[in-house]
Amino acid sequence: MKDRQWLTGWKDEIIAAALLLGFAFFINRGIEIKGLYMDDLYLWSCYGEQSFREFVFPLGSTRFRFVYYLAAWLELMVTGSHIGWFVPINILLNGCIAYTVYRFGKRLSGRWLIGIFCGISYLLSRMSYYQISQVYGLMESMALWTAIGIFYCLYRYVTEEEERKWFLPAATALYFSICFIHERYMVLLPLFYAAFLMKKEKRKKPWLSITGTFLAVQAIRFLTIGSISPAGTGGTDVADTFRFSDTFRYAVSQLLYLFGINAGPDHLNGLSWGRSPYWIYALVIFADLLLFVMTVIFMITVIRERDQLKKRIPVICLFLLFIALCIGSSSVTIRVETRWIYVSMTAAWLFAAYMCGVAVPKEEAKTQLAKPLLYCGLFLLYGALMVPVESFYRGKYENLYFWSSQLRYNSLAEETYGKYKDGIFGKRIYIIGNSYEMSDFTARTFFKTFDKKRLAEGTEVSFISSIHDIGLVTPNMMILREDPAHNAFQDVTDFVRNIKFEPVYGCYEDGWLDESAKIRIMAGKEGTIGFKFYYPGVITGLEQVTVTVNGGEKYAIPIQSNTVTAEIDAPAYQVTELAFESNFYYEDAAEQRGDKHLSIVATVTAN
Structure with a gap:
């Protein structure tokens, strides 16, 4: 009997994993990285020009993220000159995170279907754009996965009467790691103290362990970058740009994002709320009403079942504090990018799964069918309403500040290496116009990414105003023109030659x-x-x-x-x-x- 249950359980897990992975590739179809530029290209360049120690442990830099840099070093080693592999790797990783979200949602709600819904919601979210479409998306994925891991360990620590020895050490190790994936998440320190207080932890070791870890992180940061103040966005420093009024405004905008409202400009979220069509308003407002009804029913249930307050209040506080800390850490810099809200959004879906588990316990669901269908159905209906909303906003990625540039360099890769493969090396490439303002670094480095030797010897990029600036087209020449209307390049070599x-x-x-x-x-x-x-x-x-x-x-x-x-x-x-x-x-x-x-x-x- 136990063997049959074990086999059935594993079948469910395999089905869930396959479903989530298949959906991850389906929903992200069409997203490609064919050419590197800006931060991604600089990262690739550093990998090729620096030693392992210099790349993973960049002393004197503005950021010291050795855990992420180690993962990036391994990814760059595996991909080599196969630039097109980055997106599948990002999707696979995101699929693994979705499976983690599914498992956590299943535990919180006590239901396989709710867990799958949490995983699907995570993958469908428009906030995944950066994780999939950029090489640096690996950093955001690692940070999100680790943050959810910290929360999971502390949740288990707070809720389980018989404490397992690995919960707190694992959470502490994950906290140390996340501080060197993205320093923003140093802010999760109070979550540990809150968990200790709610658990009425009297032992000194847990308190000293996480405090010592935090101090060790600060000491390492000071010794390696000369500062403990986290770096901000766009080369800024949080200490220099912090304004309470801006932080409050950004925090409010993030709360609105959690409820489906794009509270920022087009270049950061694809399409602002004010420019969205009326049918989006209707779907989002109706979906939020369903969440409101769910929350009211959940609160009534919590108040009625007072004998469970001691067990439930710590979890509720843990969820709210985690979301608040993530929002706060993303509000202290000069702007709010949608990708930063992904962690708090994922936690919000998991919180909704917990609400389902509290409002309709699994034991009660076995004896009553109407209540689970009514309450959990609200959550599933919310998801059904948000599917067209998320799909619509995913269709507006072209408005994001970096999307047009990625399309341009994808096109540059297609028109050159994609057509001629290694035949591109050694050519003199002329580009008619420079409205894209390609930097000298990009011009020197772009084609090296396709060469197994990382050299692209003899390949040079020059910009010309018109075809009159060059003589006859020789075999070692290639002529491209910019096509701004389509964020692309066109190979006009044969045309110009003729x-x-x-x-x-x-x-x-x-x-x-x-x-x-x-x-x-x-x-x-x-x-x-x-x-x-x-x-x-x-x-x-x-x-x-x-x-x-x-x-x-x-x-x-x-x-x-x-x-x-x-x-x-x-x-x-x-x-x-x-x-x-x-x-x-x-x-x-x-x-x-x-x-x-x-x-x-x-x-x-x-x-």
Whole structure:
């Protein structure tokens, strides 16, 4: 019997894990990282240029996040030059976090379905954008996972009468780790003290252990970065930018986010509440009404069952304090980014699962069907209402401040390495325009990410105003143009090559000309077209090539040696048609490619 129950339990877990992982890949379809830029590119560059010690333990930097940097080092080692692997890795990690949320939600509610709903809500949330679409999303995922782990351990510590030895040591170890994943979460220290007070902890060891851990974190930070003040957003310092009025305003906006209201500007959340359509208002307000009804029923249940207050009040306080601390830590800098609210949002879903478990205990559900359907159904209906809301806002990611840049560099990767693979290395890449304001660092480093040797030797990026700034397109050149309307680049190499030099007939890629040949060529600024003729046969002194310009003026160029050079004048920046007539052909040619014989090898240049 026990074996059958164990097997059934594992089947449920496998189904849950597969369902969540499949949904994670489904909901994030279309998100890609094909090219690195900004912070992601700088991280990759540091990995290649620094030693393991310098990368993982960056002494003297503004941030000391060695736990995250160690994970990033391992991820970069695994991915190598496979830039496209970052998104699948991010999705896999997010799927694992969703499974953790499912397990926790299942424990809190006592129901498999509610647990799955918590995991699905976590994956569906629009707040996951950064975790999936950026290499640095690994940091946000690790921080969220670790924060939920701390809360889980303290929840178990507070609620279980027979304490297991690993709860507090695990929570303490996770706290030490999260401080060196993202220093924002140092703020979780009071959560430990609150748990000790609610548990009426009389032993000195737990108090001293977490206090010593916090002091050790500060000492390490001071010794490695010279400060204990956490760094802010955009190169700022929290101590310099903190304003109580701003912090209060940001905290209120985060509370509104928890209830589905985008309380910030478009570039931080995709689309602000004020610009959202009316049907979004209706769905969010109705969903919030369901949460209100759930909360009222939950509070009535808690008050009625007074004999359970001693057990439930600590959990409620723990949830509220955890959410408040996460909100507070994200409100002290110069702005609120949606990705920072993801931890408190996840805790809010878990709190709702706990409310389900309290309002409708599992034991009561076995004897009564109506009450579980009514109360838990409210939570599930809330989720059903939020599905179109989350999906709508996920469709507005293009408004996020970094999204357009990621699309541009994805396009740059597609138009270059995606088309030509290793053939891109060693080329001179010209980009028409620079409205994207690509930095020198990006221009130097971008293509190195695709090279297994991390060098991309000979590959150079130059910016030009128009095709007039370059001569004829040679095999080691590539021409791109910006396409701002679509946040993309276009490979116009062939187009520019044909404008600059178009073989009409009798002219071949290796330079051979037939006895009769014609080309169209665009002269440069100086309006000079140069010729270099090479004839591999025996020179008799009678050989001559006549060049006719635009069907009018003719130039007779005698071939008096195997190599002959000549120049003619042509209108600057205009396409000139040149017809070649040779009074000889190469008798030893192994083939005949056109109607006429091969005559001579010509290199044509336009300055």
